Amino acid sequence: MSDRDDLCINALRMLAVDTVQKAESGHPGMPMGAAVLAYVLWTRYLRHSPAQPSWPDRDRFVLSAGHASALLYSLLHLTGYDLTLDDLKRFRQWESRTPGHPERDCAPGVEVSTGPLGQGLGNALGLAMAERWLAETFNRPGHDIVDHRTWVLASDGDMMEGISSEVASLAGTLRLGRLNVLYDANQVTLSATTDLTFTEDVGGRFEVCGWHVQRINGMDVDAVDAALGAARADDRPSLIVARTHIGYGSPKKQDTFGAHGEPLGPDEVRATKRALGWPEEPAFHIPDEARAVFRAALDRGAALEAEWQRRVGAHRGAEPDAGNAFARAVAGELPEGWQERLPAFTPRDGDVATRDAGGKVLNALAGVVTNLVGGSADLNPSTKTAMAGLGDFESPHHPSTAPGAPKTQGATGGVWGYAGRNVHFGVREHAMAAAVTGLAVHGGIVPYASTFLSFSDYMRPSIRLASLSKAHVIYVWTHDSLALGEDGPTHQPVEHLASLRAIPGMLVLRPSDATETVEAWRVALTHRDGPVGLILTRQKLPVLDRTALAPATGLAKGAYVLTKDGGSPDVIVIATGSEVSLALAAHAALTRDGISSRVVSMPSWELFEAQPRSYRDTVLPPHVRARVSVEAASPFGWERYVGRDGVIIGVDRFGASAPGPVVMREYGFTAEHVVSAAKQLLASRP
């Protein structure tokens, strides 16, 4: 370690320490311990361009241990991103650009939102997948326009989370050599030393998954440098287990959990600076020499990017189709005419489950939206989310591609390698969810992820962060109610619709038939500022006869009047998804009985809430207070639309194992029940 290294590392340490101390809130310990790792990575390996933070071919850096945000902000400031010392001084303050945990795009260079442990590792998996997919799809011999890495800094806490094992396993199977993880093994967590809770050999865990693993002294610049070089040279995903010391330099707090989550305190800050030979005053001191070392990233980054621009130009010249497709993908544009590929359904198609309709739409779109990439957590045959013939995203060196290898079941057909469009996530819903966020925020890809709606619970921490990050991810959740039948209550969602609708920024779409499913996919591809959940049935449903009903394009407004009436029906029946056809049957029966009713299809609360009041009042006229809602899910929240005096037909307990139609009948999802509820409502009114 040179004196200059030492100076730079301490500059980084102390900048983070002062940042936390100024805020009187935050996590100084990990920045102090991981500063060597960060310094060597950011000054010698990370290929980035601080002045052009959205350069598409930049390396991605993920701080999975988001609590060390002061380290990230310090790095961004030091290397010349548009983040000032004043920003650091406003760490964790109202409307600052330096929030407590990194939030995607809170400042340039913040790629993903982290803090909840393990999530960054999952995002990084997706970022690394995106890089390989784009490289394999768009690079041409002599024209490598996609050629970057994903670097992760992770902590003991990240490694304890189960998602870290899902990531290790899948990244190993996929042999994602561009994924490089630095594990800041300081052996101290928020409340304990790891001997109390965490005695496994983490490196070993990654080795058995096929990773390149090194174990080093993370306080030694040369060791870190050598390890990063070796990691980069290996074609497997790599883990560097770097033994570090939390709170390094603090006389009282080093190697204790006291250094983890609170400021050192003014006295200990001074003592630490003395111990490290650092001037006690002023705070936020950055020696010119250290600044110069970090700021070299500006020129280096500009040169890297300029060189890349030349390569992109040459690529486009030589391969105009690929070049244009790449440019369009990176710009996030959909190809012209994509909507013309959408299929149409009519009642003559017979009954169609919306999962099947969704599969047809997906496959139709896949042919034209050529950067639609995704898959399921081992449920393609059930969720209908395979894109036929478009290949399997796997390592091109996967043993199954060897001649004479046993047949791999589940392959989708087509190419076998990183250009494959179908991702096989395995039974790893959590890593899948975090990974598709990575795919989405990388740029260049429109990702989707699928499982049963009930298992969205496994994805939930990542869904929340996708929403916070405004990541354009499409979730395809099938088997959306009791009606899935025999698999029983463990698999039958009840509370999930309410739970998902409650997440800020999440768009939930529950189409009522095949035709609305087409519209739902149309919205899913164009609604770009957050995740979209498509909620689809296992069971078959009638394709509604739109000649007699309003067109399904009404879905885009969240809710629309399906049936014809004079504008002031006696009763309104609001239904979603599979219950819309049931509501229509009730409507027919009420009509026969001389009662004027209106059926409102409400595939999306969020889209409806976004409409002007005038539209909403047209759909649900305020003076029509006799309202019935029907949704085979928790009644939670439906008072918003039916009022306290209406009737909510929902599911207020867990489901039951029996054939779907039996369960639905026993739980009251029948036209007769809707009719009687409507009549009772009308009878109880003056």
Next chain:
Amino acid sequence: MSDRDDLCINALRMLAVDTVQKAESGHPGMPMGAAVLAYVLWTRYLRHSPAQPSWPDRDRFVLSAGHASALLYSLLHLTGYDLTLDDLKRFRQWESRTPGHPERDCAPGVEVSTGPLGQGLGNALGLAMAERWLAETFNRPGHDIVDHRTWVLASDGDMMEGISSEVASLAGTLRLGRLNVLYDANQVTLSATTDLTFTEDVGGRFEVCGWHVQRINGMDVDAVDAALGAARADDRPSLIVARTHIGYGSPKKQDTFGAHGEPLGPDEVRATKRALGWPEEPAFHIPDEARAVFRAALDRGAALEAEWQRRVGAHRGAEPDAGNAFARAVAGELPEGWQERLPAFTPRDGDVATRDAGGKVLNALAGVVTNLVGGSADLNPSTKTAMAGLGDFESPHHPSTAPGAPKTQGATGGVWGYAGRNVHFGVREHAMAAAVTGLAVHGGIVPYASTFLSFSDYMRPSIRLASLSKAHVIYVWTHDSLALGEDGPTHQPVEHLASLRAIPGMLVLRPSDATETVEAWRVALTHRDGPVGLILTRQKLPVLDRTALAPATGLAKGAYVLTKDGGSPDVIVIATGSEVSLALAAHAALTRDGISSRVVSMPSWELFEAQPRSYRDTVLPPHVRARVSVEAASPFGWERYVGRDGVIIGVDRFGASAPGPVVMREYGFTAEHVVSAAKQLLASRP
């Protein structure tokens, strides 16, 4: 393998196959492949008493791969549990005792609810922990009254889930030698062969966590027998990686995912029976010889239990205090006088965060409710969930107990070993949640688990199953709103209250001050038929002056009138948790302005809904329609209580990083806002 073994194994296979075929729904493949494992375990190792399925010292069997339910039901029937052939013939039918996936107590011998993958492994962790805690606590030299094992049958899918790694890691750290996992490695999942998604060395993953691992041919009776014996003999947790063949015997479907999740079909059932030398007719055929082998479990179990009863008697004679305490714990009784230990709070205590109040209550209770066992996912210093001086649940052979070992930070004081009451779950919220369900359903223990409310997302799949299983688990979720401040939106819960309230059977309690926190814990200990979530603040709150307000015992009714009024106030302000004191400030301001208002504290929607209408109408008189709700969380669902015309003061977007009071003010959680909302409501009324 003897002919008799073969006969028994095929009897088991074919019973499961016929069960699935009769239902025309279910999963035949795993029962066929794992039948050898199940046969050897259930006839030679499992210590159980089919006639007394709740014998406290029975071995626990967990089918983590719950989709193989037909295998479990077949075993229960064959070994003499009260589950008839008619029950099997009603597999997956309405109100049958044999639902699609095992539900706790759907039939005797079904210990836990499984199906969502990985959950059973987590439950088993808790069951094994419970056994060790009870053994260490109640056994006396020469009197081993707790002495059993937890056996798990798990699948490839279980092993892909991240929770399996959390379980492996924690069980290894705790050296839970009574936890024995059989891994049915058939290398085929629902949609693929594992080479597509899952190439890691699973055995190696467990080895690096300190497990005893064997790799065997799972189709070979002798190999399985030897492995089970070796697993039992080793004092580490054990994994047997048993290579098996899904759909074994089916000419067309063996080793394919076609055998996984659908009946073989009548032709293939016949072909399979022919291939295995089994009579094609009748279905549900059980040879007498095979039945006799399985049914031997009845006599063996009765003898085991009788012998145990003798030991319990001797133990009680020699150690009456321990004997009585054991009996009381197993019966699920709380000790007399436990409520007298509950602390009391008054305004003179100054402001008290409800997390701190909760910690005081917990510690007071811990001294008398001596089977209260629990901990946090590495957050004790923040969630205040350590029981001081009551020891750490760890292996008694943990290296930290060696003389001269470095100091373990985070230890709670007191004994160090399996009698420790404090469980250190590590940063493993998911395994924690599944494990406490195991602790609860084992019997003998009142468990709790704690983390930040925001991270309840990680626990969600297990919370749902706890609720479905009616497991008496207490979750302590702190840092319950925006008011936690600087950590920002990744840590600030918004949608979590609504999401948890939406889970059927879940009881959510959000006390308004220290005094209500006492009442919340009182309810948590006595509400036995499902999980209870205590939602507590990070920030300090006033201890309400109950001399001027209604007593906090009203919490038990879910909501109660806090302030005094004439029965017909102009406006009602409904608040929960930390927003109650804010509502009281608004109440005072409104009173000064001559407006009659009522503050309703509503710590629990679920308890309130369970009250008779007459009570509910007293608290929220229907004719008082001017209502304001205040809760620093998603407004989702509040229309239920405020109506469509009321005002919901909530959080409809993500939070922000800044000091808590600033965030709360900026998001509108001020008395002024409540006052103006109330006045506006009143002004807009005729």
